[in-house]
Amino acid sequence: MDIDIDTALTPQEVADILKISKSTVYDLIKKNAINSYRVGKKVRVDLKDVEAYKNKTKNIKTPTADFSNSSILISPALSDAMSQNDEPMDEYSFVISGQDPILDILCRYLEFYPTGKRVLRSYEGSYNGIYELYCGKVQVATAHMWDGKTGEYNVPYVERMLPGVSAVIIRLVGRMQGFYVANGNPKGIKDWNDFSRSDIVIVNREKGSGARILLDEHLRQMNISGKNINGYNHECISHLAIASTIARGGADLGVGNEKASSQVDGIDFIPIQKEKYDLIIKKDDINHPTVKAILDILKSKEFKMEILGIGGYDTSEMGHIIAET
Template sequence: MSSDMSYTTEEIAKLLKISKLTVYDLIKKGELPSYRVGKQMRVDASDLEAYKQRAKMNTMTDRSAEVGQTVRTQALTSTHSIRPIVITGHDIGLDILAKHMEKSIPGIRPLRSFVGSLDSLISMYRGESDIVSTHLLDGDSGEYNLPYIRRLLVGSSYMVVNLLSRNAGLYVARGNPFKLAHWSDLSLPGLRFVNREKGSGARVLLDEQLRKHGIKPEQLAGYGNEQTNHLGVASKVASGEADVGIGIEKTASLVGHIDFIPLIQERYDLVMLKNPENTNWIQSLLQILHSDGFRRELQAISGYDLSRTGEILLET
């Protein structure tokens, strides 16, 4: 096994003959060191080999005595009673939600998956996630999320709940040297653009606005220059490598050295499949969304509108 090799979570699951959720759990507990390359989590071959050797040693130690075997069996039983709950999306509000869920809902372990809105819904359709976040604008209707959810989750029983609303718009250099104020200004010659990856809510927002304003993607210099999160886009503008990019207000305040031009308030929703396995934790999740403690933490973050937080927008 070459020390230069690395594996994706899917490859590790196949090698160890375990589920991908178990791999995420090992990563979260620190048993498998990992790092991110683009949209994928990767584990070096040397770290995987070290984990396998530790597992072998633990097994040998457990087998050395009957008491040790009993302890191991109890530990396995306890582990198997914990159900991983995969939560997709990038917003810090999801990290706060996961923390409250782990604290308040017994029998679950929230796991975070950092993928875009469209890929999140596809992962739910495939049965790979439990709570997906989405902020996808349908340009024709002006509606967020529901048109996409209805199309992608055909035949499924699900619930859509609002997490928050937030301002989206343009990141520009300090002083807004190009005087950008509207979506149509993206057609100005000489602008260097930085984009988000396909499947992200920001990419869908951009493409819908370009379509509505008759701007062809090839008119944007840098349309193919992709970043995997808002922070990456804002940082490119702050460093002077790009003149404009699309993102949310909160990230602009974190990066600094840029201005934010608000153009739309986007609705950021959660989608959960309704089935017997999920009934208990869904009700607990709704209670968390309405709780004073959770709302206080979100209110401390600039740029969030919580007027509809916890509202059930659609239930099938």
């Protein structure tokens, strides 16, 4: 019997049709990639909207990259791991976690790379992304978490959050983190100490995001409690949302990267700290064809030039393996 295209589906039924996890379905709904609606407290998706999503994602043009001369810089130990024949991951289970727009570009390249594939995205922040990697829910996590004790990015967190798991940390890009303020910086904001001023209202990122960790680490070093900061519990889930809130007059100060601030009118950016944005992959997965394709793409001139053309990213170390835990 034919199924009515207006048939209402649960998120689990959508996941079964697309052969993805239910959490990925919720991510797609959250991004408005799939139309949805609520019946009481329940989320529903019409079958016709699932078909529309499938057809929409087929209409992607192939990039004209040439990967024939690209290379990968790896350690001897990692080279040995890549030569082993581990069990391949399920065809539909390859997920990259992270929120930066350049990951969308990476996924586009992956789809048309000779040994690549169409991969799924999870839009988690840094901390939750690594936890999902530990739990096996994603195959690649991204992070930009600053450790105030060592001054390092990502490596200390990976060592603590992946107990018993050997991982490879690969440099993606460098980005400038700083403060978002209204045009002209009317409150005269200069440094981290301004977060404790009684005349300043901030807007914060969600727990687990790299920007939130950066703020909390600096506050810890200054012995400043978040509960004493105006607006500390006002959270947004993206850099753009932070910038938009400040531009509308909803707050005076927020933390985010330079690139996002340039996309919102009415915002000035105060550079504070250069950060490292990295990929984290389990060493057991390093010989998977899609992982090899990622490494090769990161080393390609075409991909680097596209990212440089966007502006706001340092690609000088892109593709370099900076640590193995």
